[in-house]
Amino acid sequence: LDGAVTIRFDQPMNQQSVEAAFSAEQASSGRAVSGEFSWPRPDTLIFTPRTTLARQQTYNIRINNNAKSSNGMPLKEPVSLTLQTVGNLEVSQVIPAPGAADVQPDTAVTVLFNRPVVPLVTTAQQANLPQPLTFNPPVSGQGEWISTSIYRFTPDEPLAGGANYEVTIDSALTDVTGGQLERPYFWRFNTLQPEVVGVTPDDGSSGVIPTDPIRIEFNMAMDPASTEAAVSLVGINRTNVPLQSEWQRNNRILVVTPTVQLDLNTSYQIRVSQTATAAGGTSPLAREFTASFKTVPFPAVLRTTPADGETAEQWQRGVSIEFASPMNLADFADRILIEPTPKNVHTFYSTPSQYLNIDFAYEPSTEYTVIIPGDAADPYGNTLGRDYRFSFRSPDGPPIASFNLPSLISQLSTSFETQVNIVHRNVPRIDVALYNLGLPLNLLGRPYEVTDYLPSANPIRTWQITPDTPRNQADSTSLSLADGGSLPTGAYLLTLNAPGLESDARYWQNQQNLLIIADTNIVVKEMFGNVYVWATDIRTGQPVNGRSLTLYNQQGVQLAAAVTDQNGFAAFPYDGGR
Structure with missing residues (x-):
């Protein structure tokens, strides 16, 4: 309100002409505002009113074109x-809100x-505010x-629950410019009534440990x-x-x-x-609170796995025992x-606990009593009062x-009888089939497909x-695939099946096998520019001389041919890109 007005021009001015062309007035009354002129620079005018300007008013300042x-x-x-x-000081917001x-x-x-009320000070200077x-x-x-325009009041003790409060700000409060509230500001709010918001054990709980504490949580x-x-805690006999x-x-x-x-x-x-x-003792609980629970029962066996008289599943092991209440398992687990x-x-157990696990592998088709x-x-x-026993049968x-x-x-080599052994248990029959596959490059390159391969x-x-x-x-049963002789050299698929086998048993039992009948064993080594092969006779273990070899890619396309030398060694030119 006692500030000056500074006007800067784009070039040095004729000061007398500017001051003569200058006017200032209050917009609402048209009253002229007189003041003093000063020129800190040839292009800068400062106008300082002789009297304090009115609060929250509009003022018009003009310089006509007589200024040069x-x-x-x-x-x-x-x-x-x-x-x-x-303008005047105003309250912008209060928390809690009016009527909360x-x-x-x-x-x-x-x-x-709405504006600064106090200067920016240190925490130590707050007492004077x-x-x-x-x-x-x-x-x-x-x-x-907490800032020049935000005030926060923290009660020493929580406000009374369920109470109505009125807060007033006196109109004598002024901002840093001297502006006051036009009138006292006041608002009202009321506080929450005390209530129980949670209890442990939960209402309706059963199996509660008789020595456990009870936790009651309030909203204040x-x-x-x-x-x-x-x-109060009351039992069925109504005794506290x-x-x-x-x-x-x-x-x-x-x-x-x-x-x-x-x-x-x-x-x-x-x-x-x-x-x-x-807290403060002024507001009672909004409503009475009650919750019920039931303590653990007397010792008993609630359930067992496997159950009494049951036949265990193939995947099961050992026994699991669930008691009706926590037991001192360490005192008797080793006496079961x-x-x-x-x-x-x-x-396996923790004590006290309701759960006991005894792990062991079953003997097949055996009656166990625990x-x-x-x-x-x-x-x-x-x-328990007396021994508890249960029986079950393993599968x-x-x-x-x-x-x-x-x-x-x-x-296998043609030098020996083509014979395979089949390991079996609990199957009434075994169906075996032999297929001639020719040159199955797909299976040779991707042997993991043998398990699910379906021959056409x-x-x-x-x-x-x-x-x-x-x-x-x-x-184990031996099976001759060539009636005591040997199969001709080639690639064969050997399969078996039996009633009662699970469908996924093929992944852990050897039920399909790519059988190679050949008298030559070859070791292959790929190096830069060549593929090297060393061929030996399976029966004698000696290098094979003059053996014709053919190199194929994964698509079955012939890439090269070679013949082994007296050391059983042969080389194919190969660039690696085919």
Whole structure:
């Protein structure tokens, strides 16, 4: 309001002509504003009003075209400026908002003004700044200007729950320019009533440990004395259980622990009456709170896996036992009897716990009996009372029919009888088929496709084997593929199948095999510009001289031919790109 107006021209000016052409007036009244001129530079005019300008008013400043430059040139066009003076201090926003309901009692009260009220100071200088808020009912606390125009008030204690508050800002408060509020500013809000927002154990819980604490959480800080007096734990016999109390999270969470052990297999109700009040003791609980739970039952076996009388699945191992309540497993786990006694037994548990796992591999088709001693006890001294026993049968061993050959690809020589062994168990018959594949470059290049390969031609020979091996006993049967002789050299697919085999058994049993009948073993080495081959006789192990060799690519296209020398060695020219 007492500031000056600075106008800068694009060139040095004739000062007398500019001052004569200058005028300033208040827009609403048309009243002229007088002042002093100064020229800090030949092209810069400063106009300082002789009196303070009015607040929140519009002023017009004009310089007509009689103003000239120092070389006598007039203004190209008149200059016209409109200025707005600073207004009164206003409240822009308050938190909590006017009329806000269910405000958290531990909230801070914040006011945002439309302009700076205090200068920028250090924290140590805050004590000398204005404290603009008045509370009804009164609230003690600490106020802080967190910026020049934002004030925050933090109560020393949480506000009373369920209470109505009125906050006033006196109109005597001024901003840094001296502007005041036009009138006192006030607003109202009310705080949340105290309530229970959670309890552990949950309402309706069962299997609760009788010595576990009970955790009650409120939506605000509570008065410890009235709240502890309002909490009760009642059993089915309507007798109050004595409790020990502990507060957490600034009196928002009350943890009560029974000082006597609760009865087993009994329902209890936790109750918080409306006499519990929020911190400060002014607002009672919004409504009475109750929750019920039931303690763990007496010791019993709830379920077993496998179940009594059940036949276990092929994938199962050992036994799992679930008790109705936590047990001291360490005291009796090693005294559980399993008949017949299995090998390599491993027991897994934590104590006290409801779950016990005893791991061992089953013998096929065996009746097992498990006996849990009757003195197996829970942590409170209660026992099963008598031995618990259950029986189950292990499954037969999984069916097996598998060639006793290397996986996927095998090689046999014509120097010996073409014979294969088949390992089998729990299969009534084995169907074997032999296919002539010619030159199966796709399978030779991608042997992993042998397992799922489906030949398009009919087999050149089939066999059906009927094992007479006892149930669950593995055995091996020899099969001659050429009636005591040897198959001609070539590539063959040998397959088998048997009733009862799982479809995925082909991935872990050797049920399809690419059988190569050949008398020559070759070692191949690819190097820059050449492919080198060393050929030896399978029967004698000696190098093969004069053996014709052909090199193919993966598409079956012939690339080159060569003949082995007296050392069984041959070389193909090859650039690697084919």
